Amino acid sequence: MAVLSLRRKQDRDTSAARAGLVAAVLVVALVVLLTVAVSLGSSSIPVGQVWAAVGRKLTGAAPAAGTSDVIVWQLRVPRALLAAIVGAGLGLVGTAVQALVRNPLADPYLLGISSGASLGAVAAIVLGAGAGGLLGLGLSGAAFVGALVSFSLVWTMARRGGGFSPLRLVLAGVGIGQFLSGITSYLVLQTADEQQTRGVLFWLMGNLGGAKWSLLAVPAATVVLVGLLLQSRARGLNALLMGDETAAGLGVDVARLRRELFVATSVLTGVLVAVSGAIGFVGLMVPHVCRLVVGGDHRRLLPVAALTGAVLLVAVDVVARTALDTQELPVGVVTAFIGAPTLLYLLDRRLEA
Template structure:
């Protein structure tokens, strides 16, 4: 009876609206606090006064009761980093939700399926050896996208036996692909001509938002927003996948074409994110699952809520990375792994971790 009541409550639009509003408030508070925290503490009112002072309509109309140093810290250092963290968290969460719907398995995410590893391998080639220089400033994001797409295709090829793909084979193929690509990445790093290149590549491979700038925000934000909008417009097809491929075909979904579209969107989002932050794991695993526990499995609700929760989680993960060992900084991938590892174990211990009528095998 309790489960039915909870399910009924989660299905109500008012319940979702309350969740959405509450988490938007939490996101705003998280951004404010994250910008405040650091070696130089900034008052919350000054945080937003400085931010609003850069808006064209308010330029010169605020009192300006802050120093140039405070303005530089808030606007040029902390705000871009916090907002980039929010975009990355939202993007990883929505990519994870798409992959979990595609595989009908809550253990799937871009990291576990090798998508992040493929992007990392291609990106490290660019970072250390300057590969694909002819692409100019787009060398890193395009290479990361290509690497993530190739990794995803390889996973599906390995998992397909007799024309069918089982969730177990898909996960195992993803793990094997991820391990092989990680080994390839490490080998590339050992060939680096300079020690500084090895250190920067290794640190980047574990994920970091260090050096975030405003110009780093435009492309990731645009890709995540467009990808999320496309997935949201396809929420009925995503929902039908949860009932199984046969049911989806009955409802008019072209499974082959839809699968390719989901792979491309997930690879594009993941590759773009990896190109600006490095490889960050477990966000796409945890966040969509938490969103489904809050509002059910309807992707009209799962996708926007996942984006909010992912943004909040990544902001606080970055705060922990900055402050736990201050003045030293932890790679953010370590923080997410410390949170995601126990969550993954909890999912494994459950009686079932697949969607729809599957048994997870």
């Protein structure tokens, strides 16, 4: 018995050390990719000039002659940081939703949360409530309300007849999500302004082009607060994966934990959709990849998933901006190109195992 206990402790220590090493590598990779993201663009800026421009801004020194400091600080740094924030949020919300429904294929899109948030945001844009800015109260509030209403409908359907069925939750999410996507398409078609229609469609496929410093505070604060909440509930998330009865036997208030996760994922999804549009596959793919590396313990999985999501979306945004000379690709298109083959590969590996 003592040998078994010692072996378990050694396994935990090894897993924790591996997770710490992975997190350190991801932090370094994130810093490098952020630098590359600021450096590359229609006019490339040497890395040394990038850090010099950032240093001058942080220390209050006079900007250098020319436009490089303006491009770096006003345009590219906010966009790179927004990509990291949104990627981290998608990694967190995907991990939480998969634990919530005990389904590794779940993500905000599959459960209809993103569809509801997109409908609320598009309604705000088309009807004029979002005219005050991309993260004005109208747009962010509408996206949050849409996410909350959508997941409430899905949750109600999943709870019909008493009890809780993860399969029913997923099926209800798919059905309601498709219905809300249809309403969103109808609203887009009703816009008389062709330019607005193109803008909304581009935004629905994921777009970080509207990034600016004034937009970063709300999503950054939301990601940090929700991340801290999820981290504090990591043991409960681990217990949920073993089933409601087992979790309750371990002292977890299952109903309360599910309500907290429900609200937290809806809030975070609404805020992310409001600032970046609908970006698919990140919340689905990142938790899978991270589990293969650090295991399923949410105490380690959550921070690694957040860092991995940030690294991935910063890299994707660089590709979206630079892949074509004539135009910028929607971020969601690039994540689909990467995410779909990766998901199929992971699925194939699971079936073989």
